Amino acid sequence: MAKDNSALVQQQADFAQALGELLRIAKSARLTVTLGEVDRPTVLAELYAKLGKGVKDSQHCDRLAADLGLYVSGKYQTETPQYAALGAWWKKLDKRARWGGDFPKPDGNHFEFIDP
DSSP states (O other): OOOOHHHHHHHHHHHHHHHHHHHHHHHHTTOEEEEOOOOOOHHHHHHHHHTTSSOTTOGGGGTOEEEEEEEETTEEOOSGGGGHHHHHHHHHHOTTEEEGGGSSSOOTTEEEEOOO
């Protein structure tokens, strides 16, 4: 993804701040949330796309997406509905915030920024 570097850096900084806020909200709700993938090399995004596990132009490639792990009673949650509260909070944080649970092929643990 070719973007003006200074604009991209600002978007990344804004994304990081919003992600930090989401993690604070989760903690105040007594949810156990861990970080997953944030930075994805383009070659890996292309491979995931070929395997049907992602998209070639993933926001992870620009560090504008994060996968989170939600745990309940020590068990990792794998179903999109289990992430719905996090997704709702995320979308309220910024007009650029998009939750993977809303994708045609839902990806509940995915949180990203897009250009508005």
